[in-house]
Structures are given as structure tokens and as C-alpha cells.
Amino acid sequence: MFLQTILLIFLGILYASYSQDCVRLVSKEDAWDKKLHSDKMANYRFRQPPRNQSCVPVKVHFQLKTFAFDEYADRFTAKMWTRMIWRDERLAWSPQEYGGVSKMVVLATDIWTPSLKLLNSVDPDYFNMDMEECLVHNNGEVMCVPEQIYESFCITKLRNWPFDVQNCTLQFGDGDRLSTTRFRFKGRAITLDAAEYGNGWNIMQKEFKEDSDSDVQLSFTLTMERQASGLVAVLIGPCVILSILTTASILMNVNDYIRLGLSCFSLISHFVFVFFIDEFLPKHSGDTPVILFFVRDSIILTITSVLFTFVLSKIVKRETVPFEWVSLVSNKVFFSFGKYLILPRWRVEPDSKDNNVNNKEIWTNMANILNSVYLVVVIIVYIILFRSYMPKEPPAEY
Known part of the structure; x- marks a missing residue:
């Protein structure tokens, strides 16, 4: 009984010592993070684009998750991760001033975000870039990766049916007419990964082009072949x-x-x-x-x-x-x-x-x-x- 009592006292002291260190560590990091958010969001106007820039260059990369082509309705639907990267000098800071914190996560609704819109959408009046959180680096670089579903018209060509090949194009531009956003592709423009095959079609080829001076700043075309066996x-x-x-x-x-x-x-x-x-x-x-x-x-x-x-x-x-x-x-x-x-x-x-x-x-x-x-x-x-x-x-x- 005496030994059990001694052991319990020892474990209690050990737990109290280490748990206090952990609490102090977490609390300190949270404090710096809260201070950083407070300082950067104090005078931030999320409706205005970054200052001192005639246009805001935004790099865009798409990662296709799933796709579907409805030849009965002439509609192409793609579910993709849309990675957008730009620089906002208002969000830059020196890590030394905030306890070495070099990154922070902010709500997309609290900062300015580019309005990347599918111009040839089935519903052109509907626009909703559903972003939740964005990652901000200390140099002001912001990265948001919303998961979006894009649906556009794609005219079916059935001359060689059932060995038909369809070309479906998605066209993107600035959804906010008041801003001066210039979109450009980052890297290979679109990554297919394991999404080349799905819903009776195989993606055989992809082509993309960009023109920041026109309404259609970004566009890519997917060439699909029917699984006709x-x-x-x-x-x-x-x-x-x-x-x-x-x-x-x-x-x-x-x-x-x-x-x-x-x-x-x-x-x-x-x-x-x-x-x-x-x-x-x-x-x-x-x-x-x-x-x-x-x-x-x-x-x-x-x-x-x-x-x-x-x-x-x-x-x-x-x-x-x-x-x-x-x-x-x-x-x-x-x-x-x-x-x-x-x-x-x-x-x-x-x-x-x-x-x-x-x-x-x-x-x-x-x-x-x-x-x-x-x-x-x-x-x-x-x-x-x-x-x-x-x-x-x-x-x-x-």
C-alpha cells in the first residue's frame, strides 16, 4: 500500500511538470498567431485588391478529380481542385516580429480573393467560388485551393459513333468586372492523376492556352474517347x-x-x-x-x-x-x-x-x-x- 501511494505521488508530480510546459508552449504559439491575425486583419479591406498593383497576377493550376460527359444533354462536368496563388503585400510580415511564425491560415472570407469564373458555364448567371481557408506565407504569398464543380456545354459529335471522340473546352476569366486580375497557368495547367478514365470515357489528350488580354484568359480542352468495347x-x-x-x-x-x-x-x-x-x-x-x-x-x-x-x-x-x-x-x-x-x-x-x-x-x-x-x-x-x-x-x- 505504501509503495502504491509513493508511485501515485511521483506520477502526479511528473504529469504536472510536463503538462505545464506543453500548455505554456501551445499557448505561446497561439498567442503569436492570434497577434499576427489581429495585426494583419485590423485595417484590411477584403473588398479591395492588393495595393500598388495595376493588375494582380494570379497563377492557377487545376487538378482533376472526377469528370462526366452527358452526351444526351451535351454537358461536361468536372470536379477539380483549383489551386490559385497570388501575392498580397498587405499580408506580409517579418517572422522575427511574431515569434518565428512564417505561415498562417486565414478564412477566405476575410481577405481579397480572385474571382475565377467559368465563362462557358451551363448557368452563366451563377458564380460561386467556394473557398473556406487559405494559406498565407510571410512574404505575402497567398494560396487557396477550393474544390469546385464546373459544368459547361459540349456539343456532341457522333459521326463515328460508337468510336466517337469528343472535345470539351472549359473557358475561364475574371468574374469581377471591377478588378484587374490577370490569370496565368502554373506548370502543366492541369493534372489528371487517376482521373483519365471515368463514366464510359477516356481522356486521351489535353490542350491549354492563355491570353491575359482577352475575356477568356484561360482555357483548356480535353479530348475524350468513348469506352466502346x-x-x-x-x-x-x-x-x-x-x-x-x-x-x-x-x-x-x-x-x-x-x-x-x-x-x-x-x-x-x-x-x-x-x-x-x-x-x-x-x-x-x-x-x-x-x-x-x-x-x-x-x-x-x-x-x-x-x-x-x-x-x-x-x-x-x-x-x-x-x-x-x-x-x-x-x-x-x-x-x-x-x-x-x-x-x-x-x-x-x-x-x-x-x-x-x-x-x-x-x-x-x-x-x-x-x-x-x-x-x-x-x-x-x-x-x-x-x-x-x-x-x-x-x-x-x-
């Missing part, structure tokens, strides 16, 4: 399948209703695919995606195939004496090397009771020739359509 799978694949369906129907026998059924199925699938694209396609754009031109021309080819099937079915059923030019073309092709180029080849089944077998054979040969020519034309047209209207991945330099 999923859309490519559900758009390009069906285009290939539809073209194969239309081409495959031409290879079938014209007397078989399967050919007509496959052509009609392909035509219906085209229209279903158009409604499917409408679910994904952004509506606010002056550009027409080239993939829609491909679907349009493919629909025309499929309709032509359906009508051509009816025409060929009438030709192969004819029993009248063929025209002279029909016989000439038929014999010229089928009694030469050209017969190996005819694909497919339909034959007339021999019938001893039918006296018009020869005529029907000539008409059938003519239908084979026309069908083969049409098949080649369709294949060539689809090759042209794929080369002209199929969306292409952006070049690597983006």
Missing part, C-alpha cells in the same frame, strides 16, 4: 450477321420458299436492329452516325433481294419461246468457261410429257446468270459499305 460487340456484330443473311439468301434455290423466307427474315431483322440502335444512340447531335447509313443501304439491298426473288421465280417458270438475245446469252455462257462462274446453278428436271423442257432450261439458265451477277453486285456493295460506313477506331495518337 461493349457497344462494338452489340452493334458491329449484328451488322455483319445481317449482311451474311442477305447474301446467303441469294445462294438458295429461287423455287424454294426458304429463300424468300430468309430474305424477309433478314429484312425484319434490319428494322428490329434500327429500334435496338435507337436505345443506345444519343439524340442531341447534328451529326448522323455512319453506322445508320450502313443499315439504311443494307435495308435497300435486302428489299431488292426480296423483289429480285419474285422476278427470278417468274423467269424460271416461263415456258414460252425465249427471246433471241436470251438464248444467245445463255448459250454463250453455258457453252464456255463462264459456266464455272455461275453459282448457284439450278437445273430443270426432265419430264417426258413436257414439250417445253428446252425453253424452260434456257429461261432457267438465264435466271442463273442474273442471280450470279446479282450475287457479285451485292458482295461488292457490302464491301464498299463496310469500308465507307463502318465506324473506325480512332488513331493511336489520340
Whole structure:
């Protein structure tokens, strides 16, 4: 019991000694800091810019945290840290006069701060630079780093959708017409860090420029590429399948209703695919995606195939004496090397009771020739359509 009492007394004395030193140290530093604030804020007029300066140079650096591009509303939203640095001689002091204090934190509402405004904002009448605290160095240099959300219009370009590339620009200027602030970029202007990817887009390139003599003093443009892997799978694949369906129907026998059924199925699938694209396609754009031109021309080819099937079915059923030019073309092709180029080849089944077998054979040969020519034309047209209207991945330099 005696030892425990001695130990408690010793700890009490030790605690009292060290705690008083800490209190005196903290209190002394707080006192100098309070005195510094009191002296600097005594006659400070926060509505007036720094004195003895025709203009106030302000260095600005943006650090992108997150971004989003709404192609349905043509809006680009960026959440960024906006670091602004300027010099205010009214806030300078000598550290020796204030116990070695070389920095102090002040409320942004207590000092003059530059009015950096997004000029191409969605809401041009709204302006609020939400700053809480700023760091002031003893040489009068002030640094404020507010977290801001900037939202601007960005016109969507969908010509190469879904491999589209969008360029969104943010333009900044002085929001206070009474001040003479001159903004300049600091360093690389904008830092992306891990924000290059987000919300279905990749930032591939950034450009910035500054002009302190114009209303738009600072501006930077972000080049974004859509993350199109999923859309490519559900758009390009069906285009290939539809073209194969239309081409495959031409290879079938014209007397078989399967050919007509496959052509009609392909035509219906085209229209279903158009409604499917409408679910994904952004509506606010002056550009027409080239993939829609491909679907349009493919629909025309499929309709032509359906009508051509009816025409060929009438030709192969004819029993009248063929025209002279029909016989000439038929014999010229089928009694030469050209017969190996005819694909497919339909034959007339021999019938001893039918006296018009020869005529029907000539008409059938003519239908084979026309069908083969049409098949080649369709294949060539689809090759042209794929080369002209199929969306292409952006070049690597983006």
C-alpha cells in the first residue's frame, strides 16, 4: 500500500511538470498567431485588391478529380481542385516580429480573393467560388485551393459513333468586372492523376492556352474517347450477321420458299436492329452516325433481294419461246468457261410429257446468270459499305 501511494505521488508530480510546459508552449504559439491575425486583419479591406498593383497576377493550376460527359444533354462536368496563388503585400510580415511564425491560415472570407469564373458555364448567371481557408506565407504569398464543380456545354459529335471522340473546352476569366486580375497557368495547367478514365470515357489528350488580354484568359480542352468495347460487340456484330443473311439468301434455290423466307427474315431483322440502335444512340447531335447509313443501304439491298426473288421465280417458270438475245446469252455462257462462274446453278428436271423442257432450261439458265451477277453486285456493295460506313477506331495518337 505504501509503495502504491509513493508511485501515485511521483506520477502526479511528473504529469504536472510536463503538462505545464506543453500548455505554456501551445499557448505561446497561439498567442503569436492570434497577434499576427489581429495585426494583419485590423485595417484590411477584403473588398479591395492588393495595393500598388495595376493588375494582380494570379497563377492557377487545376487538378482533376472526377469528370462526366452527358452526351444526351451535351454537358461536361468536372470536379477539380483549383489551386490559385497570388501575392498580397498587405499580408506580409517579418517572422522575427511574431515569434518565428512564417505561415498562417486565414478564412477566405476575410481577405481579397480572385474571382475565377467559368465563362462557358451551363448557368452563366451563377458564380460561386467556394473557398473556406487559405494559406498565407510571410512574404505575402497567398494560396487557396477550393474544390469546385464546373459544368459547361459540349456539343456532341457522333459521326463515328460508337468510336466517337469528343472535345470539351472549359473557358475561364475574371468574374469581377471591377478588378484587374490577370490569370496565368502554373506548370502543366492541369493534372489528371487517376482521373483519365471515368463514366464510359477516356481522356486521351489535353490542350491549354492563355491570353491575359482577352475575356477568356484561360482555357483548356480535353479530348475524350468513348469506352466502346461493349457497344462494338452489340452493334458491329449484328451488322455483319445481317449482311451474311442477305447474301446467303441469294445462294438458295429461287423455287424454294426458304429463300424468300430468309430474305424477309433478314429484312425484319434490319428494322428490329434500327429500334435496338435507337436505345443506345444519343439524340442531341447534328451529326448522323455512319453506322445508320450502313443499315439504311443494307435495308435497300435486302428489299431488292426480296423483289429480285419474285422476278427470278417468274423467269424460271416461263415456258414460252425465249427471246433471241436470251438464248444467245445463255448459250454463250453455258457453252464456255463462264459456266464455272455461275453459282448457284439450278437445273430443270426432265419430264417426258413436257414439250417445253428446252425453253424452260434456257429461261432457267438465264435466271442463273442474273442471280450470279446479282450475287457479285451485292458482295461488292457490302464491301464498299463496310469500308465507307463502318465506324473506325480512332488513331493511336489520340
